[in-house]
Amino acid sequence: MNFFFLFQLVKLCIAMIDTGKAFCVANKQFMNGIRDLAQYSSNDAVVETSLTKFSDSLQEMINFHTILFDQTQRSIKAQLQNFVKEDLRKFKDAKKQFEKVSEEKENALVKNAQVQRNKQHEVEEATNILTATRKCFRHIALDYVLQINVLQSKRRSEILKSMLSFMYAHLAFFHQGYDLFSELGPYMKDLGAQLDRLVVDAAKEKREMEQKHSTIQQKDFSSDDSKLEYNVDAANGIVMEGYLFKRASNAFKTWNRRWFSIQNNQLVYQKKFKDNPTVVVEDLRLCTVKHCEDIERRFCFEVVSPTKSCMLQADSEKLRQAWIKAVQTSIATAYREKGDESEKLDKKSSPSTGSLDSGNESKEKLLKGESALQRVQCIPGNASCCDCGLADPRWASINLGITLCIECSGIHRSLGVHFSKVRSLTLDTWEPELLKLMCELGNDVINRVYEANVEKMGIKKPQPGQRQEKEAYIRAKYVERKFVDKYSISLSPPEQQKKFVSKSSEEKRLSISKFGPGDQVRASAQSSEGERQDSSMFLDSKHLNPGLQLYRASYEKNLPKMAEALAHGADVNWANSEENKATPLIQAVLGGSLVTCEFLLQNGANVNQRDVQGRGPLHHATVLGHTGQVCLFLKRGANQHATDEEGKDPLSIAVEAANADIVTLLRLARMNEEMRESEGLYGQPGDETYQDIFRDFSQMASNNPEKLNRFQQDSQKF
Structure with missing residues (x-):
């Protein structure tokens, strides 16, 4: 009878219990970390509440794990180890006695065989010893066989009993976990839906911030006539302001960067914002402004008055044109009555100004307009998935011009970009021409082509959730094009x-x-x-x-x-x-x-x-x-x-x-x-x-x- 595997099972059980206890310790440390994070997130009610709930549930699961390992120790380690130590010890003692009496019987047989016939006394003695030894052997042998049968029967019952107890412990563990997470399930589902909305809102906010940032950068970079018009009616009277390089009037002709502004019919500058402004030109009505192309520096212009001239340099050609335009406009408006300045300045806006203003209007319209999801879903058929009919699809195939649910979009991705190019209607940025393309096609248009023979062939479209049926249907529809109306094509000469x-x-x-x-x-x-x-x-x-x-x-x-x-x-x-x-x-x-x-x-x-x-x-x-x-x-x-x-x-x-x-x-x-x-x-x-x-x-x-x-x-x- 080989009990090696039984010994091995007990050793493996001990190792498993030790590892499980270490797992519970590490899991408890992790759970404590979640609780600490929840405490530090007290300013965010959603995060604090969810982390607290999750840490409490994990604590319950740790308790369930501890109970499971305790029951495992009682059912397998303790029970089988007791069987191995006690019952096997009795069996080994019976086996030793059997081996000993077997050896004595063999010796008695040998001695009885060696006695000579003519020595009657020795013959009787050997015969009596052999008879007694045989009786003892039969008794010990029966006891040994009984121990074997008892041990074999008990071995079977002990193994099954311990394993059954072990499996019941697992059953109780998983039932407890199921009940725990069944109660937590609705909260997790609500939190998941809330998380989806947070992701969409975050992506939308990111796009809006990027667009606003782009708009601000464009406005800052192109400080042109549109900025001049906007600042004409400012409360502080500043027509235009910004940094310019000014050439000094000393012998070295050094260039210094200064903050210039046109205000109150004067051109002034400051070294620092807190400094009092230095007046360069007292009255712009007596000045002229012109380009300067005869010096080494680029983007230069000169403001000339009857008493002096001032050489200035802008950061770009657009800024130079804007400053020259601002000076010219200020000179012109200085001759007009104060009440008519705003109206006549509006009439002087150039075509380039109108163009830039319209560009800014387009950006603002883009920021405040309908989202890609709303615009695309308004197209006939686009309110449900093109392939399975699931409502509110949030993905699209941009080369086909259709909307898809998330599961069908994953299948489309597996086809390769030469068949379908998938993009999110809520998370991706949409170029205007691509969005217009989506609005020109739509599910109804494409399905009239790719599903022309579906009804004739008696094929039913897959329903939401039927993953394998969807894969086969989509591949047949777009890759093999089985449902397209195969009209006869005339290959005329x-x-x-x-x-x-x-x-x-x-x-x-x-x-x-x-x-x-x-x-x-x-x-x-x-x-x-x-x-x-x-x-x-x-x-x-x-x-x-x-x-x-x-x-x-x-x-x-x-x-x-x-x-x-x-x-x-x-x-x-x-x-x-x-x-x-x-x-x-x-x-x-x-x-x-x-x-x-x-x-x-x-x-x-x-x-x-x-x-x-x-x-x-x-x-x-x-x-x-x-x-x-x-x-x-x-x-x-x-x-x-x-x-x-x-x-x-x-x-x-x-x-x-x-x-x-x-x-x-x-x-x-x-x-x-x-x-x-x-x-x-x-x-x-x-x-x-x-x-x-x-x-x-x-x-x-x-x-x-x-x-x-x-x-x-x-x-x-x-």
Whole structure:
């Protein structure tokens, strides 16, 4: 009978109990740490209350653990150890007696066999000893067998009894824990919901603070005419103030940084804020102000009075222009009556001022407007998940234009970004063109394409909570596209497809080459309108291959048709050999839709793919004067150094067309690229000023595109 495993079990039980007690000690220390943290969070009622509740529950669990280990010690360690020590000791004693009498019997047998026949006395003695020894052996053997049977039976009962007691102890432990956390469950659920709201509120507050910070930075950086107008009516009479460098009138001509201000028809400065101001010009009506380009320092201007002149330097060209404008405005208003100053100053606001004010209005509108979640969920079908129908979805697939619940969004992520790009409607920052794209599509539109044959095939959409069914359904819907209506696609020969090619596009390209830079956009716009009318009558998806359908729909700004073409396997970079190998993205540029371009880019369109003339989307957007598209392509990595067959890059085209906005964007992007290369910041977006300017243009292009149609008026000033 081998009791090795029984001994081993007792040793393992002892080790487990010792480890459990150490765990309870460490757990109690951790619980005390939670209580200390709750005490230090007394100013936050939610944190203090929750930590106190949790520490009390953990204390109860520690008590339950202690009871469990005590019962384990009684049921296994004490009981089995007593069995091993006491009962096995009796068994070993019986075994020793059996072995001893067995040896005596063997000796008696040997002695009885050795007695000689003629020695009768020895024969009788040996026979008597053997008989007595045999009787004793039988008695001891029966007792030994009894001990074996008793021990074997008791061994079974003791093991099962101790293990049953051990398992009942676990059952009681887990019942106690279940009852404890059942009572705590509702509070934890409420706290979880409250935590979700706190996370959303924190993310929203963070975005608002970032936007406010960006707005403040932009205002501080561009101290221009808008700031001058705002401060004209200030109570202290200060028209404008800020730091300037002043050149001393001594022989060394040193430059010192001083705080200047225009107030009460005077130009004054201070070394420190507490100092009394020093008057530079007593009466601005007797002064003139002019640029200074004949000295080594940049951004300099001079204020000249009848008695002296003052050379000043601003921190940037914008600030120099602002100060000169402020001085000129102060000189002009000094001649007018005091009661008419405010009204006449408002009439003198420049076009650039209006532009900047409108940019600030856009930012304020962005801060106070509807959230991305509210705007997107207002689209038909978007109030529930596109795939399972769960209400209030808070995630979206930006390349498909649909809303998703959190579980379906996780499945979409597993498909890969070439099928679905997932973004949060509450936690992520949304670019204006992307938000507008989401509002142009929606669950109803996309499901009419990707679920066209669901009812015909007798397939039921998965319900919320059915994870495996959802995975299979979503993969069949978007990857395998099993439910898309497989209409017959006519792959007609090139001669037959030529009738779908709009002649107006070729005529447009010929006509553009005949006009000067200032007339190209007008010719393009007129030609585009004619082409839209010509091509719309041929846009029948059931007679076009998917690539051509996507190509035509891109020009027509028909996002549902574009989504349908992609669902039927259209190549997003399909090139039309009948129209100079133009791509759908180039057609979207010609159609003039920013949202169409964004949709194609989100679905993998190559922003640098060029046509036969060597012109990519950035070239065409520059030629047509589409500022919003130029901004979008530059943000998405368009190569502005590429030249067409005439050797012109987008910047040279914009300069010839005198389009100030596009020239500004291209030069800013080029400067930002050079700065990143010189500083080794490859793959990073650039400085905050560059990002702010492009963010403003994106906002304007999406929400106020009419404000970007200014280059014709500004071409005279370029």
